[in-house]
Amino acid sequence: xxxxxxxxxxxxxxxxxxxxxxxxxxxxxxxxxxxxxxxxxxxxxxxxxxxxxxxxxxxxxxxxxxxxxxxxxxxxxxxxxxxxxxxxxxxxxxxxxxxxxxxxxxxxxxxxxxxxxxxxxxxxxxxxxxxxxxxxxxxxxxxxxxxxxxxxxxxxxxxxxxxxxxxxxxxxxxxxxxxxxxxxxxxxxxxxxxxxxxxxxxxxxxxxxxxxxxxxxxxxxxxxxxxxxxxxxxxxxxxxxxxxxxxxxxxxxxxxxxxxxxxxxxxxxxxxxxxxxxxxxxxxxxxxxxxxxxxxxxxxxxxxxxxxxxxxxxxxxxxxx
Amino acid sequence: xxxxxxxxxxxxxxxxxxxxxxxxxxxxxxxxxxxxxxxxxxxxxxxxxxxxxxxxxxxxxxxxxxxxxxxxxxxxxxxxxxxxxxxxxxxxxxxxxxxxxxxxxxxxxxxxxxxxxxxxxxxxxxxxxxxxxxxxxxxxxxxxxxxxxxxxxxxxxxxxxxxxxxxxxxxxxxxxxxxxxxxxxxxxxxxxxxxxxxxxxxxxxxxxxxxxxxxxxxxxxxxxxxxxxxxxxxxxxxxxxxxxxxxxxxxxxxxxxxxxxxxxxxxxx
Numbered sequence: 001x002x003x004x005x006x007x008x009x010x011x012x013x014x015x016x017x018x019x020x021x022x023x024x025x026x027x028x029x030x031x032x033x034x035x036x037x038x039x040x041x042x043x044x045x046x047x048x049x050x051x052x053x054x055x056x057x058x059x060x061x062x063x064x065x066x067x068x069x070x071x072x073x074x075x076x077x078x079x080x081x082x083x084x085x086x087x088x089x090x091x092x093x094x095x096x097x098x099x100x101x102x103x104x105x106x107x108x109x110x111x112x113x114x115x116x117x118x119x120x121x122x123x124x125x126x127x128x129x130x131x132x133x134x135x136x137x138x139x140x141x142x143x144x145x146x147x148x149x150x151x152x153x154x155x156x157x158x159x160x161x162x163x164x165x166x167x168x169x170x171x172x173x174x175x176x177x178x179x180x181x182x183x184x185x186x187x188x189x190x191x192x193x194x195x196x197x198x199x200x201x202x203x204x205x206x207x208x209x210x211x212x213x214x215x216x217x218x219x220x221x222x223x224x225x226x227x228x229x230x231x232x233x234x235x236x237x238x239x240x241x242x243x244x245x246x247x248x249x250x251x252x253x254x255x256x257x258x259x260x261x262x263x264x265x266x267x268x269x270x271x272x273x274x275x276x277x278x279x280x281x282x283x284x285x286x287x288x289x290x291x292x293x294x295x296x297x298x299x300x301x302x303x304x305x306x307x308x309x310x311x312x313x314x315x316x317x318x319x320x321x
Numbered sequence: 322x323x324x325x326x327x328x329x330x331x332x333x334x335x336x337x338x339x340x341x342x343x344x345x346x347x348x349x350x351x352x353x354x355x356x357x358x359x360x361x362x363x364x365x366x367x368x369x370x371x372x373x374x375x376x377x378x379x380x381x382x383x384x385x386x387x388x389x390x391x392x393x394x395x396x397x398x399x400x401x402x403x404x405x406x407x408x409x410x411x412x413x414x415x416x417x418x419x420x421x422x423x424x425x426x427x428x429x430x431x432x433x434x435x436x437x438x439x440x441x442x443x444x445x446x447x448x449x450x451x452x453x454x455x456x457x458x459x460x461x462x463x464x465x466x467x468x469x470x471x472x473x474x475x476x477x478x479x480x481x482x483x484x485x486x487x488x489x490x491x492x493x494x495x496x497x498x499x500x501x502x503x504x505x506x507x508x509x510x511x512x513x514x515x516x517x518x519x520x521x522x523x524x525x526x527x528x529x530x531x532x533x534x535x536x537x538x539x540x541x542x543x544x545x546x547x548x549x550x551x552x553x554x555x556x557x558x559x560x561x562x563x564x565x566x567x568x569x570x571x572x573x574x575x576x577x578x579x580x581x582x583x584x585x586x587x588x589x590x
Contacts (some may be wrong), residue, residue, distance in 0.1 A: 136451070137461040155458055199474065200468050205469070214520060229473075264555075264556055
């Protein structure tokens, strides 16, 4: 049963509220109301769904192992590899400092000549993501750039490298970066709901699903999960943050995470929200079994591509349900 | 997820035949002898202690954690300590949510440092020195860690007083220089839960067996300990190590392997 239509784009706030009165109402309230929805109507899932999806993926993973050999190192796959997610969603980056999916642990890509190339969008994504965690945890942000750098330094070595990189920038470059981050933060503050602690909000919840005895690992990170897990019931909401990139790809990344949660706990989150801080737009939708099957089909095809000697995997396109 | 983990903690030992207590006692004596020989052999080599982390580094193969970087406090290295304090507060009814409990723990750090308490820890000093946004990152990481553990268990089914996050040490009676650590995050009267991180690995049974070995060596009556359950929150997977004489041998072999490796046998701080 679906209580919300497929995710549709909600226009950026400035386009939707010409009056100052409307501007006083933060979008976060709407996001929260849509996430909560009607508590009496939750999508139900076939209890056998998770087992079926796992069996499907295990078959595909064993094909990869048969091709690569038992002694090959584990194939660790994030959304960047299997979906081609751009760094704006940070979906392919782990929070534990491992460069599991091809990015350096601090998001700074090495370039020829031994230097460090800095994809601006990666730096912005990391800064905005750090501020998102602060907003969820503390409910406020003081000075966006300073807060983001302080937060990254506390993360550990990878965050420290990112903050050191920003600090090494020229003053004009830092000013430009600060202005960009401030624009994202304006939308962030507007979009992110204030979750009551009783909703158990937790940021950077990592999921890693081993297949084929751990020779293939699918991993990802929920930017935010809320809700209390209940056995056999879809009771979680997941919220994803995007600082740029394709809306469709970011949405697909959320579906990918929903699939991983299904494999981890037996049930997916029942509702997903995607917030885009570059524009202020957002979308909320129910998770449907179709989403999960489409992603599993894509992953199985992708793994079959690896097994056929295609290092970039199989199909590039996936239906978005 | 919670149902399965709780069941793994409260289920009786799963073995085809009941534990042979005579075989258990005999193996425990053999193990005590082996550890005594290891301690004597190492005498003069400086103090050393063996932890699950050492076992993983020695036996983890390609999944062994890198050991090059010196320890430094970060949101990641602090999350377990703060998260366990939070779960303890939740269980005691001193806090209603992980967020509130973590906040209280960090406030305790501030207070201890400000008042110059004698019990102030390096973690307290580090956390208290952070700017507000840095503390927020530490809190966020600990809230996630604590929430996953708090929500994963049916606490009412675990008995009256689960013990949260108390490491147990066994000090060799043959040498003051050898000590083994058994790390468990939740201990009930029946079992021990270890929250695991990193990939699934072959060494995990040895890591968990070390917990069982330490419990066995500390037991006054040489009784077999309860099962040791390892749980990966990232994947929801469980590993349960049942009390069996082979578990003692497995752990002792791992200790010998760690000590033989030299570089992975860390000097005690």
